[in-house]
Amino acid sequence: MLLLENIIEVNHLGMKYHSLNGEITALQHIDFAVKKGEFVCVVGPSGCGKSTLLSMIAGLLPPTSGQILIEGIPVTGASSKVGYMLQKDYLFEWRTILENILLGLEIRKTLSSKSRTYAIELLRTYGLYDFEDKYPQQLSGGMRQRAALIRTLAVQPEILLLDEAFSALDYQTRLVVSEDIYGIIKQENKTAILVTHDIAESISMADRVIVLSRRPAVVKNIYEIQLTCEKRTPISSRNAAEFKLYFNQIWKELDVHV
Amino acid sequence: MFSASSPKNVTEEVSAEQKAYLAKIRLKRSVILLTQGSIIVVFFILWELLAGWGIIDAFLTSQPSRIYRTIMNLYQEGVLFAHIGITCLETILGFLLGTILGTIIAMLLWWSDFLAKVFEPYLVVLNSLPKIALAPIFIVWIGAGPSSIIVMALAISLIVTIMEVLNGFIAVDPDKVKLVQTFGANRWQTFIKVILPSSFPTIINALKINVGLSWVGVIVGEFLVSKAGIGYLIVYGGQVFQLDLVMASVLILAVAAAAMYKAVVYLEKFLVKW
Ligand SMILES: Nc1ncnc2c1ncn2[C@@H]1O[C@H](COP(=O)(O)OP(=O)(O)O)[C@@H](O)[C@H]1O
Numbered sequence: 001m002l003l004l005e006n007i008i009e010v011n012h013l014g015m016k017y018h019s020l021n022g023e024i025t026a027l028q029h030i031d032f033a034v035k036k037g038e039f040v041c042v043v044g045p046s047g048c049g050k051s052t053l054l055s056m057i058a059g060l061l062p063p064t065s066g067q068i069l070i071e072g073i074p075v076t077g078a079s080s081k082v083g084y085m086l087q088k089d090y091l092f093e094w095r096t097i098l099e100n101i102l103l104g105l106e107i108r109k110t111l112s113s114k115s116r117t118y119a120i121e122l123l124r125t126y127g128l129y130d131f132e133d134k135y136p137q138q139l140s141g142g143m144r145q146r147a148a149l150i151r152t153l154a155v156q157p158e159i160l161l162l163d164e165a166f167s168a169l170d171y172q173t174r175l176v177v178s179e180d181i182y183g184i185i186k187q188e189n190k191t192a193i194l195v196t197h198d199i200a201e202s203i204s205m206a207d208r209v210i211v212l213s214r215r216p217a218v219v220k221n222i223y224e225i226q227l228t229c230e231k232r233t234p235i236s237s238r239n240a241a242e243f244k245l246y247f248n249q250i251w252k253e254l255d256v257h258v
Numbered sequence: 259m260f261s262a263s264s265p266k267n268v269t270e271e272v273s274a275e276q277k278a279y280l281a282k283i284r285l286k287r288s289v290i291l292l293t294q295g296s297i298i299v300v301f302f303i304l305w306e307l308l309a310g311w312g313i314i315d316a317f318l319t320s321q322p323s324r325i326y327r328t329i330m331n332l333y334q335e336g337v338l339f340a341h342i343g344i345t346c347l348e349t350i351l352g353f354l355l356g357t358i359l360g361t362i363i364a365m366l367l368w369w370s371d372f373l374a375k376v377f378e379p380y381l382v383v384l385n386s387l388p389k390i391a392l393a394p395i396f397i398v399w400i401g402a403g404p405s406s407i408i409v410m411a412l413a414i415s416l417i418v419t420i421m422e423v424l425n426g427f428i429a430v431d432p433d434k435v436k437l438v439q440t441f442g443a444n445r446w447q448t449f450i451k452v453i454l455p456s457s458f459p460t461i462i463n464a465l466k467i468n469v470g471l472s473w474v475g476v477i478v479g480e481f482l483v484s485k486a487g488i489g490y491l492i493v494y495g496g497q498v499f500q501l502d503l504v505m506a507s508v509l510i511l512a513v514a515a516a517a518m519y520k521a522v523v524y525l526e527k528f529l530v531k532w
């Protein structure tokens with residue numbers, strides 16, 4: 001795939017939280033860029049500021065220093081270019097699957113017969129069309145996560161931010177769902193940033209892995225992931241010869257203690 | 259050939275063990291129902307007989323047959339349903355107003371953290387105050403009539419509703435809020451799309467509690483204002499030493515209160531479909 005210009009640029013980003021007990025520097029001097037169509041994973045120990053980073057890219061949280069450019073324009077508020085996926089699917093139990101998927105369009109006031117048709121088309125493409133009138137609790141965990149992705153895709157974002165999107169699932173389901181979601185993201189040609197504390201997950205999906213240090217987090221290293229395997233998917237990646245090498249390197253870098 | 263329907267048939271066929279299990283459950287349920295019914299029947303029969311034999315004083319305890327006659331008399335005088343109607347109306351208005359107003363005030367307090375902080379101590383004090391103490395004030399201000407009684411019912415349920423519902427609003431998962439904010443939701447959209455529907459079960463619960471509280475408010479109000487209603491019949495019966503009337507009214511009250519509670523439970527099933 002042809003990688004074009006930088007779609008996201010993070011320049012010297014820093015974030016401090018203030019509370020009565022004092023000040024917490026979550027992130028400092030963060031610099032990186034993401035190219036269009038790229039799949040980037042951010043790994044780092046729990047509490048280092050990964051969610052904070054995504055919130056800032058999504059425009060939910062103003063940084064205390066530095067700036068973020070999306071397609072060259074500084075982020076100042078919730079951007080329509082960005083879609084967000086959280087750890088849980090947060091499908092609303094009082095809405096049917098279709099109503100859930102139209103949520104973003106409703107809020108952005110862009111619900112038209114055209115955008116509605118597009119959303120329904122996504123449901124059809126990704127095998128949830130038969131469930132459009134069902135309530136979320138009638139779906140399996142994997143299908144719910146897929147529905148959550150379609151809800152995000154329905155507003156046609158360029159960039160997907162995934163915050164530990166698979167961490168709530170059990171191991172087996174997690175492999176299947178990450179394979180599924182990865183396939184959809186690639187098919188829809190989206191740029192993605194996945195935040196995770198799971199090293200194997202990050203290598204299995206990423207074109208590049210950004211390793212953050214413990215708090216206050218800085219970028220420790222950035223790995224280009226090049227794996228020799230036939231058709232790269234998260235599951236096939238795990239069998240590539242280089243997988244273990246990357247794993248060991250990042251593991252050392254993260255310097256995990258109990 | 260394996261037909262596509264064969265696995266389905268297997269699951270639909272109920273095994274002997276499953277049948278036995280279901281039968282056992284059904285039997286247990288019938289026994290419970292039967293026992294419940296017997297208790298009430300035995301209670302009334304004993305009451306009737308003991309009073310008839312003069313073992314207990316029917317003048318003080320009344321008697322089912324006399325209660326029945328009292329109710330029939332009220333009915334023939336054409337006042338039975340008027341009394342029941344006014345009390346039920348006051349109660350329904352009281353708890354609807356309490357729930358709606360309480361929810362609106364809770365919404366304002368959710369909206370403004372400043373207001374919530376400012377009013378917190380006042381709410382705590384008002385919550386611990388026995389609202390019945392306010393009844394004379396309402397009667398003086400509003401007049402001795404149904405309006406005072408409704409305000410009494412409202413006063414009893416309002417503060418509890420505000421606190422319950424506000425807590426419900428605050429307890430909504432912040433990540434659900436984050437989700438709608440990633441779509442650029444403003445505060446009003448956040449409230450309408452997430453906070454309110456998420457808190458629906460809390461609001462229904464407040465409604466259930468408020469039914470009970472409103473009955474207390476209405477009956478106390480009727481005790482004090484005493485012009486019409488079931489509460490009025492009870493007080494009047496007590497004053498003229500007609501225990502038949504008192505017992506009859508209490509019985510009607512029990513049935514009406516239970517019916518209203520059932521109605522709210524039914525409403526919940528109807529509204530909360532997921
Ligand atoms: N709203 C907040 N107020 C104060 N501190 C916060 C807030 N949100 C996060 N933090 C702190 O910032 C640090 C980074 O949090 P987070 O971005 O959630 O980490 P991660 O997602 O990597 O686990 C944590 O130590 C956390 O305690």
Ligand SMILES: [Mg+2]
Nearest residue numbers: 050051052164
């Ligand atoms: Mg996090």
